[in-house]
Amino acid sequence: MNRHIDILEAVKAQGLRLTPQRMIILSAIADGEGHMNVDEVYERAKQAYPYMDIATVYRTLHLFKRLGLVTEVGMGDRLHYELTDPNARHHHMACQVCSEAFAFSPSYLDEFRRRLVNEFDFEPDLDHFTITGVCSGCRETRP
Amino acid sequence: MNRHIDILEAVKAQGLRLTPQRMIILSAIADGEGHMNVDEVYERAKQAYPYMDIATVYRTLHLFKRLGLVTEVGMGDRLHYELTDPNARHHHMACQVCSEAFAFSPSYLDEFRRRLVNEFDFEPDLDHFTITGVCSGCRETRP
DNA sequence: CTAAGTGCAAAGATTTTGCCTCCTA
DNA sequence: TAGGAGGCAAAATCTTTGCACTTAG
Numbered sequence: 240m241n242r243h244i245d246i247l248e249a250v251k252a253q254g255l256r257l258t259p260q261r262m263i264i265l266s267a268i269a270d271g272e273g274h275m276n277v278d279e280v281y282e283r284a285k286q287a288y289p290y291m292d293i294a295t296v297y298r299t300l301h302l303f304k305r306l307g308l309v310t311e312v313g314m315g316d317r318l319h320y321e322l323t324d325p326n327a328r329h330h331h332m333a334c335q336v337c338s339e340a341f342a343f344s345p346s347y348l349d350e351f352r353r354r355l356v357n358e359f360d361f362e363p364d365l366d367h368f369t370i371t372g373v374c375s376g377c378r379e380t381r382p
Numbered sequence: 383m384n385r386h387i388d389i390l391e392a393v394k395a396q397g398l399r400l401t402p403q404r405m406i407i408l409s410a411i412a413d414g415e416g417h418m419n420v421d422e423v424y425e426r427a428k429q430a431y432p433y434m435d436i437a438t439v440y441r442t443l444h445l446f447k448r449l450g451l452v453t454e455v456g457m458g459d460r461l462h463y464e465l466t467d468p469n470a471r472h473h474h475m476a477c478q479v480c481s482e483a484f485a486f487s488p489s490y491l492d493e494f495r496r497r498l499v500n501e502f503d504f505e506p507d508l509d510h511f512t513i514t515g516v517c518s519g520c521r522e523t524r525p
Numbered sequence: 526c527t528a529a530g531t532g533c534a535a536a537g538a539t540t541t542t543g544c545c546t547c548c549t550a
Numbered sequence: 551t552a553g554g555a556g557g558c559a560a561a562a563t564c565t566t567t568g569c570a571c572t573t574a575g
Contacts, residue, residue, distance in 0.1 A: 256549050256554055277539080292557055297540065299555095313512070316565095317539090318459045332504055341504065347497050354490055360518035361475055361484065369456070375503035399529055399574050420564080435532050440565065442530095459540095460564085 253306065263287045264299045265308070273340065274312045274319035274331065314340075314369055330365070334374035341374065396449065406430045407442045408451070416483065417455045417462035417474065457483070457512055473508070477517035484517065 251257050267283040268275065275283070281296045300320055303309040312319040314333065329342040348365050355361045394400050410426040411418065418426070424439045443463055446452040455462040457476060472485040491508050498504045 251550085254550095254554090258549075258555065260556070290557080293539095294541080294558080295556055313456050313458050315456050316459065316461045332498065332502075332506060334504075341502070343498070343502065347494055351490055351494055355475065355486070355515070359475075359484065359486065361477075361515050363475060363513050363515035365513060365515075370506050370508060372498070372504050372506035372508075394575090397529090401530065401574070403531070433532080436564095437533080437566080438531060 255302070259288065260284075260291065260295050261299055261302075263291065264296060265303070268303075268309060268320060269322055273342070274314065274321040276314070276317045276319050280320060312369060331369040332374075333369055333371050334377055340369075398445070402431065403427075403434065403438050404442055404445075406434065407439060408446070411446075411452060411463060412465055416485065417457065417464040419457070419460045419462050423463060455512060458514075474512040475517075476512055476514050477520055482517060482519075483512075 263284050264280060266287065267280050271279065271283060277293070277296060277300065280300065281291065281293050284291045284296060300309065304311050304320070307323055309320045310323045312321060312331065314331075330345060330348065331340050331342060333340045345365060352363055352365055355363050406427050407423060409430065410423050414422060414426055420436075420439060420443065423443065424434065424436050427434045427439060443452065447454050447463070450466055452463045453466045455464060455474065457474070473488060473491065474483050474485060476483045488508060495506055495508055498506050
């Protein structure tokens with residue numbers, strides 16, 4: 240994926256080093272579908288490089304976040320990470336019953352955002368946040 | 383507050399015991415303004431009862447949550463708790479810069495909810511969730 | 526009385542840090 | 551080769567759990 244190369248070039252441009260570990264961690268996040276927590280990134284990265292250290296994953300994730308390459312998403316009591324992709328912004332809704340997470344378009348929140356800005360002068364980061372609820376599949380108590 | 387008495391009666395009604403610790407923890411949450419994390423509840427409760435144990439706080443918070451007396455709010459990577467109050471539902475917006483949290487009315491999300499239900503058959507729990515952003519006070523980079 | 530609840534301490538789980546070695550630029 | 555980065559292990563947090571003692575009902 241060419242985008243990743245650009246991203247990694249951005250790392251170098253910061254005077255930082257482009258190490259195999261960083262490339263592997265980036266791929267791990269990119270290959271995983273959607274957001275994943277630190278363990279998931281770690282496990283996936285280990286498949287490509289068995290010596291991967293969990294501390295390296297934490298440090299790299301923090302770095303990537305600082306560089307804006309990945310986005311941190313609060314999922315309950317754990318943080319999840321996903322590739323920052325301006326062309327595929329979305330939001331998450333997670334089912335409280337089956338824990339499945341779904342995505343929906345940002346346009347659903349356009350009006351909401353407008354009101355927060357206008358009425359509170361609060362600039363929301365609506366690109367990555369999560370709401371919970373119950374998905375259609377888990378709704379036994381209704382037809 | 384009479385509401386709390388009702389709440390605690392509800393505890394007894396479940397065949398559970400109304401202990402001083404539980405009353406103190408409930409007061410701690412009620413007295414604190416808005417949501418607080420486990421430590422904050424613990425510290426506050428300790429002021430009323432110095433022997434309070436952190437394990438008791440965790441157990442009690444889980445119990446209260448199970449009973450629907452308190453609501454769990456995901457704030458970044460920690461869970462926060464607040465009194466469940468059907469008459470004062472609200473949402474949170476937390477400033478990424480100063481960490482200050484503000485509240486806004488649920489009506490802001492009415493249209494959004496309607497679309498999730500209609501188009502995805504997803505029933506969102508919009509009563510307690512958090513969005514992040516930058517508050518007006520922390521916006522130096524703009525007029 | 527007696528089962529539920531608490532306190533205490535230990536174990537788990539998750540995240541961060543120090544330090545020495547290795548490797549990218 | 552020099553400073554950034556990784557590996558390893560220890561420490562720091564945060565949360566849960568086992569068990570004996572206490573206590574509400």
